[in-house]
Amino acid sequence: MSTHRPPGPGPAALDDTDRLLIEHLGRDGRASYAEIGLLTNLSATAVRRRIDRLRARGVVRGFTVVLDPDLLDWHTEAFVEVYCRARTSPEELLATLRQFPEVAAAWTVTGDPDALVHLRAADTRHLEAVIERIRKEPGVQRSRSSVVLSRLL
DSSP states (O other), X not given: OOOOOOSOOOSOOOOHHHHHHHHHHHHOTTOOHHHHHHHHTOOHHHHHHHHXXXXXXXXXXXXXXXXXXTTTTOOEEEEEEEEEOTTOOHHHHHHHHTTOTTEEEEEEOSSSOSEEEXXXXXXXXXXXXXXXXXXXXXXXXXXXXEEOOOOOO
């Protein structure tokens, strides 16, 4: 997996207001511009303009839903080593994994696998279906899974 980033501007220069907006979006990506404005002392229009600028600059790349696996009865867990095809960037793998609500967390790692993915599912059949769907993704070459038997810590 390629970890090279294309040339371009360095880290985006963010002011304190941008950081505050990002913090509020991180807590609730569905909050209205008016709600965020109340928390940041900005008008809803100013919040929208700033968030639009953050999106245009690539600082904010999207919004997501965070599911509670316990409320969904997703008590089967696995750690999946993902091996990518040549030239699959971490960004491409991230875009792939974001399609799956069962992905609890994912990391790029050193060693043979390119990434380690933590999955949560309802049962082994659900888990198997998710792993198979991940394996069919264009950037994924193969995977190796370990199902969690019990949590020690």
